[in-house]
Amino acid sequence: MGKTLECYFWNPELDLEDKLDFKYQDIGNGIELKRPIFTNDALDKIITDLKKKRKEFLLKMGIANILDIIGKVTDQWMNSDYSRRKFALEVLPTITGFSVEMLESLGFGYMLGLLKKEHIPLTGKLQNKNFTEFAEHGDGLVRAYGETEVAYSNYELELIGHVCAGNILGLAPLEMVMDKLVDAATWIKVPKEEPVFGAIYAKSIEDIDPQFAYTIAILPYESKDSKVQDFLFSKSDIIRATGGQQAKKGLTDLAYKHNIPIAGHWHKFSFITIARDYMNKRAKDIAELVSFDVTAWDQQGCFSPQEIFVETGGDVSAVEFSEMLAEEMETISIRLPKGSKSGKMHVLDGYHQYLKKEMMGEPVKLFPSSTYQWLVIFDGNKPTFEPSPLFRVIKVKPIDDIMDTVSIIKPLGSFLQTVGVAIPNNRLMPFANAIGEVGATNIRTVSNMTLQRSWEPWDGRFPLQELFEHDGIRWVSINTRDIEEDIKESLERKRMLVNQSKVK
Amino acid sequence: MVKFPSDEWIKNFKDKLNKNKTYEEVATNWEGDFLLIISPDEKLRDEVVFYLDLWHGKCRDAFIVTREKNAAFVFRGPYSNWKKVINNELDPLRGLIRGMFIVEGDSKVILDQAKAAQELVNTASKIPTEFEN
Numbered sequence: 001m002g003k004t005l006e007c008y009f010w011n012p013e014l015d016l017e018d019k020l021d022f023k024y025q026d027i028g029n030g031i032e033l034k035r036p037i038f039t040n041d042a043l044d045k046i047i048t049d050l051k052k053k054r055k056e057f058l059l060k061m062g063i064a065n066i067l068d069i070i071g072k073v074t075d076q077w078m079n080s081d082y083s084r085r086k087f088a089l090e091v092l093p094t095i096t097g098f099s100v101e102m103l104e105s106l107g108f109g110y111m112l113g114l115l116k117k118e119h120i121p122l123t124g125k126l127q128n129k130n131f132t133e134f135a136e137h138g139d140g141l142v143r144a145y146g147e148t149e150v151a152y153s154n155y156e157l158e159l160i161g162h163v164c165a166g167n168i169l170g171l172a173p174l175e176m177v178m179d180k181l182v183d184a185a186t187w188i189k190v191p192k193e194e195p196v197f198g199a200i201y202a203k204s205i206e207d208i209d210p211q212f213a214y215t216i217a218i219l220p221y222e223s224k225d226s227k228v229q230d231f232l233f234s235k236s237d238i239i240r241a242t243g244g245q246q247a248k249k250g251l252t253d254l255a256y257k258h259n260i261p262i263a264g265h266w267h268k269f270s271f272i273t274i275a276r277d278y279m280n281k282r283a284k285d286i287a288e289l290v291s292f293d294v295t296a297w298d299q300q301g302c303f304s305p306q307e308i309f310v311e312t313g314g315d316v317s318a319v320e321f322s323e324m325l326a327e328e329m330e331t332i333s334i335r336l337p338k339g340s341k342s343g344k345m346h347v348l349d350g351y352h353q354y355l356k357k358e359m360m361g362e363p364v365k366l367f368p369s370s371t372y373q374w375l376v377i378f379d380g381n382k383p384t385f386e387p388s389p390l391f392r393v394i395k396v397k398p399i400d401d402i403m404d405t406v407s408i409i410k411p412l413g414s415f416l417q418t419v420g421v422a423i424p425n426n427r428l429m430p431f432a433n434a435i436g437e438v439g440a441t442n443i444r445t446v447s448n449m450t451l452q453r454s455w456e457p458w459d460g461r462f463p464l465q466e467l468f469e470h471d472g473i474r475w476v477s478i479n480t481r482d483i484e485e486d487i488k489e490s491l492e493r494k495r496m497l498v499n500q501s502k503v504k
Numbered sequence: 505m506v507k508f509p510s511d512e513w514i515k516n517f518k519d520k521l522n523k524n525k526t527y528e529e530v531a532t533n534w535e536g537d538f539l540l541i542i543s544p545d546e547k548l549r550d551e552v553v554f555y556l557d558l559w560h561g562k563c564r565d566a567f568i569v570t571r572e573k574n575a576a577f578v579f580r581g582p583y584s585n586w587k588k589v590i591n592n593e594l595d596p597l598r599g600l601i602r603g604m605f606i607v608e609g610d611s612k613v614i615l616d617q618a619k620a621a622q623e624l625v626n627t628a629s630k631i632p633t634e635f636e637n
Contacts, residue, residue, distance in 0.1 A: 063597040064618035122611040125603025155602055181601050468602060 002030035005091060007195035009202040010046045011053065011214035029094040033195060035220045038228050046217050047235045050185035051158055057211040058183055066180050071117035072208045077108060077201075078116070084204050088197060096169060096194050097341025098298065103169060105336060106296055109500045110451055111170035115177050119454045124181070124464035128473045134432060138455025141478040143436060145460075149472035152261040154237055157184040157468060161236040163251060165243045166193030167300040173201040174463075175240065176216050182467050185215045187232060195220040223247070233258045238467060241265070263466040265459050268302035268417035269387065271309065272446060273405045273431070274321070275423040279314025284324055285491055286422045289447035291328035292494045293420050294374070295336050296450040298343065299390045303418040303442070303449050306388040308396045309405050318398035319365055322378035325396065326367035329374040333392070335498045338373055343391025347372045350393040354379070385409050402427065406434045416440040417459060420449040425483055436476035444479040445486040447494045453479060505634040508590060509542050509552040509583075511568040513631065518556075518566035521627050528561035531620035535559060536576035536613065539569065540586075547636045548583035577609035583636070592629040596621055 004024070010016070020042055025033040036042070058066075076082045085108060092107075093100045113119070126137065128144035135141060160182075162175045172188050176198075179186040190198040198218040206213035221228040233239060233254050240263040241251045248266045255262035272293065278286045293305050308325075310318040347369075354377045357364040363380030374392035383397040385408055399405060402423060409416060416439040423431055432443050441460040444451070452458070457475035458466075465471075480486035506513045521527055540554040553569040579596070585604045588594035597618055599605040607614060614621065 062618070062622050063595050063601075064622050067615060067618050117615060118612045120615060122597065122600050122615055123603070123607065124601040127603075127606065155604075183598070464601060465603065 002032055003091065004032045004034050005196050005199075007033055007035050007190065007199055007218070007220040009199040009206075009213075009216065009218040011049050011217075013214075014045050014049055016042050016045065027094060031091055031094050033095075035195065038219070038221055038225075040227070040231060043219075043228065043231050046219070047159065047187070047232070050187065050215060050217055053211060053214045054158065054183070054185040058180065058185070058215050061212070063181075066212075067117055067120060069205070069209045069212050070115060070120065070177050070180070073201075073205050074112065074115040074117070076204055076207070077112045080108075084200055084207075088200050091196065092169065092194075093339050095196055096166075097339045098169070099337045099339035101336050102297065102339065105497050105500050106450065107169040109497055111168075112173060114452070114454050115173060120177075120181070121454045121462075121464055123455075125462060125469065126475075128471075128475075131475075134429065134476075134478060136481065137477070138453060140453070140456070140480050142457065143433075143476050145436060145474040145476060146472055150469060151472065152238075152470040153468065155468050157182055157237045159236050160184045160186055160467060161232055161239045162186065162188040163239065163241040163243065163247070164188060164191050164198070165247070166191030167302075168297055169194060169197055171242065172198030172218070176202065176205070178463055178467065180212070180215070181464060184237070184467070187217045187219050187236070189223075189229075189232075190218055190220050192220075192222065223250070229254060230258075233260065236260060238263065240467065261470060263461070263470070265302070267415065268459065269385070269409075269412050269415050270303050270305050270418035270420070270449060271307045271385070271405075271409065272305045272420035272449070273309045273399075273402050273423065273435075274311060274421075274446070275402050275427055276311040276314035277424045277427070278422045279310065279316040279321060281315075282487075283314070283316040283321055284328075285487070286446060287321060287324035287328045288331075289422070289445075289487070289490055289494060290325055290420070291332045292447040292498070293449040294325075294329065294392055294394045295332050298338055298341070299388065299392055299394075301450055303452070304390070305394065305418075305420055305449060306390070307385060308394060309383060309399045309402070309408070310396055311402050312398045312400055318396055319378045319380070322365065322367055322376050322396040325394070326369075326374075326376040329376060329392065330369060332498060333369065333373040338392070342372065343389075344372045346389040346391040347375050347393055350375050350377065350389040357381075383408055385412060402431055403434065405431075406438055409435075409440070410438045413439040418442040418444060418449045420444055420446045421483070422446045422487065423483065428478070428483055432476070432478055440476065441474070442477050442479070445483055445490050447490045448479055448486075451493075505632050508587075508631075508633045508635055509548075509554065509568070513633065514554045514556070514566045514568060516631050517628055518563045520630060521563045521624070524623065524627050527620065527623040527627060530623055531558065531561040531617065534561065534617055534620050536609070537565075539573065539575040539578045541578060541580035542586050543580060543582045545582040545584050547587075575609075577607065577614070579605060579607050581605035587635055589625055590628045590631070590633055592625060596625060 367376040460474035557565040
């Protein structure tokens with residue numbers, strides 16, 4: 001018996017289901033996706049109702065009640081016996097192409113855990129004048145770059161629209177919660193690659209508090225459906241969007257047309273820098289930690305590393321480190337295997353491209369997986385930044401000094417995002433200052449690259465603040481105040497997350 | 505009418521809070537003192553600091569600070585935002601989220617005490633307050 005999954009959610013009292021036509025898509029494994037074909041009339045009713053529910057319920061709720069509801073919803077999802085979680089784990093591997101282990105470990109084990117009450121970011125905005133140098137915030141440090149220049153400010157948001165990219169699970173739930181913290185109603189365009197989880201999550205909110213849930217609508221329209229998008233933009237106070245360069249152009253133009261701000265999170269590059277101080281007996285631990293960064297979300301996230309720069313001069317050379325990493329990649333791929341979206345062709349592409357170089361006598365050495373699960377490439381040529389084919393293909397490049405990374409990645413500028421580091425405390429700050437200056441925004445201990453903290457900025461802006469204000473400040477964070485300690489803790493955290501993935 | 509900010513106002517607040525049964529109930533686990541800093545803006549010339557010692561649903565002490573004083577939590581914001589809070593027009597936690605106030609101290613503890621924070625505001629709003637012109 002097959003399953004038909006509803007990819008939409010809105011207040012059922014609107015009674016629209018009988019009035020709309022639906023499209024059905026068979027995606028295999030007995031799963032069929034059901035998407036509405038929106039009419040202007042239906043969209044108008046949904047948006048009007050969202051605004052009404054906000055006024056009648058959300059605005060009258062104390063923040064304590066809002067936090068309670070968010071807490072209760074998250075508690076449900078943290079329970080591995082929760083029926084909606086079990087259902088999601090049944091269907092999401094087919095829909096997303098990620099393995100059930102990946103979804104369980106990083107999706108439910110980590111991403112949704114960010115919505116636990118104790119992780120809710122209470123400070124939406126910091127005073128940049130207090131952060132002209134890296135200073136304490138959350139569990140780590142942040143620094144502000146630039147001068148305040150407020151281009152947009154709205155403390156009374158009525159409706160926020162979200163256009164979500166499909167590479168990471170869990171974006172829609174995060175957006176729903178963020179919006180409620182600023183008292184706004186929400187519509188979310190879920191991605192075609194993963195149109196289901198947003199609706200499942202919204203229903204889990206409905207289970208706890210229906211009126212609260214009806215300030216949210218999940219609208220799985222197609223990007224090419226410009227009439228729908230045009231209408232939704234025209235009714236919104238701000239749009240937050242994630243996507244590639246093509247999405248950036250279309251969405252930015254549309255926001256401009258409707259004279260509304262857009263908080264965009266577009267294509268980014270991330271990488272790792274490892275200091276020679278760790279290229280000794282600790283190198284194996286570092287390789288274990290790095291293997292998690294490369295494996296997480298099959299390297300599909302903007303925060304996933306595409307290159308690893310290893311400083312020479314330690315006891316362990318960059319090529320020896322590559323071999324250690326290959327061993328760890330093999331180990332972790334057993335616990336966190338690839339799903340149906342294996343990217344085999346991408347891995348093969350990386351392999352053949354570099355095999356040719358190796359055969360031509362270039363200082364290149366390949367460490368492949370026999371099953372195309374992953375590929376580690378040591379490339380001893382003069383280091384430059386080259387995008388990875390992804391799907392667990394990673395290049396290791398030797399550098400003379402960690403500060404050389406700065407000039408290598410400088411051309412990427414605003415395309416930079418997360419920097420995974422294994423750099424001792426006494427060398428980290430000059431590196432962080434320089435790398436922040438050229439455009440990187442999140443510096444995280446290796447193995448934490450894909451583990452966003454709720455207090456951290458996202459692409460240089462705080463996720464709550466960018467909903468109500470755009471002030472031109474670019475924030476850079478370091479996820480810890482003590483990297484030596486964090487490396488120890490990261491090993492435990494990584495092992496716990498990976499072990500969580502044992503399918504019950 | 506009691507002038508805000510003044511020592512008389514914060515002492516009045518303490519008396520009202522100690523009579524508030526709802527507060528006593530929701531703040532039963534609260535331990536920690538506060539410095540409430542009212543920063544100057546166009547309506548207030550000089551900074552005013554209140555000290556508030558909150559302990560298990562009761563206010564043990566409250567006064568205007570004239571010397572250096574430390575506390576577990578510091579809650580800081582401009583006078584005009586405090587006025588909105590006292591008039592029950594702004595939830596202080598919503599104010600925090602929007603950057604209208606700044607907190608120093610463990611914000612997770614404050615998150616856990618959101619209901620107590622709301623009751624503090626409800627109490628403050630019952631004081632017949634005279635604001636700066």
